[in-house]
Amino acid sequence: MNQAESCWRELGLWPLWVEPSPVTQTVVQTVVQTVAPAPADIAAQDRTPRDAPPLPSEGAPNSWEALQHQVRQCQGCALHQQRQQTVFGSGDTHPVWLFVGEGPGAEEDRQGLPFVGESGQLLDQMLRALGLQRAHQVYIANVVKCRPPHNRTPIPEECQHCLPYLAQQIRWLQPQLIVALGRVAAHTLLATDQPLSRLRGITHEYQGIPLRVTWHPAYLLRN
Numbered sequence: 001m002n003q004a005e006s007c008w009r010e011l012g013l014w015p016l017w018v019e020p021s022p023v024t025q026t027v028v029q030t031v032v033q034t035v036a037p038a039p040a041d042i043a044a045q046d047r048t049p050r051d052a053p054p055l056p057s058e059g060a061p062n063s064w065e066a067l068q069h070q071v072r073q074c075q076g077c078a079l080h081q082q083r084q085q086t087v088f089g090s091g092d093t094h095p096v097w098l099f100v101g102e103g104p105g106a107e108e109d110r111q112g113l114p115f116v117g118e119s120g121q122l123l124d125q126m127l128r129a130l131g132l133q134r135a136h137q138v139y140i141a142n143v144v145k146c147r148p149p150h151n152r153t154p155i156p157e158e159c160q161h162c163l164p165y166l167a168q169q170i171r172w173l174q175p176q177l178i179v180a181l182g183r184v185a186a187h188t189l190l191a192t193d194q195p196l197s198r199l200r201g202i203t204h205e206y207q208g209i210p211l212r213v214t215w216h217p218a219y220l221l222r223n
Helices: 003-010 038-046 065-073 105-109 119-127 156-175 183-190 217-223
Strands: 016-020 024-030 097-101 137-143 177-179 202-204 209-214
Touching: 003 137, 065 156, 097 156, 097 183, 119 217, 137 156, 156 183, 183 202, 183 209
Parallel strands: 097 137, 097 177, 177 209
Antiparallel strands: 016 024, 202 209
């Protein structure tokens, strides 16, 4: 077993069928359908259509730039009161992979970019181990676009305020695979409260796109 395959397995993203592309980047060709079957209650939830929530009352933006502007102007919940700036996301806007975390930390709030602090450094190492890199075939975003005070975990109400923005990003990005990093991202996208241990190793679906669940880099740093 090589290093990349070991990382796939440890992150709960195996089995995946991956092979080098002509530019030597690892590309997902398909999610192997022989994964362990989902428990009955999870499988039932996954069969329930998840219509993406509507955008705020100002209406749906007609471009990526308009959506970014809408996020920058958002005051939908109390998180806007202490932010330095919103953190929309970054990476390849025609991605194979979409990684979704929970929310910005202090460094992300300062720079306006996702996963640039200590967790981001670990995420970069994880991507390199998998043969991936941020700027190529990978897009990174968060559920909430503003930093929660003292880097606390976003509460469900805050996640629901921001979910329409993320849902619209996913509609336009159309990744081949979504990876939910941690409990908040998994619970928000899958509309479930199942523990992470039951969600990992199963192929879920969001907006018709395969979705896999793994640990948040911050959790890995703590443990």
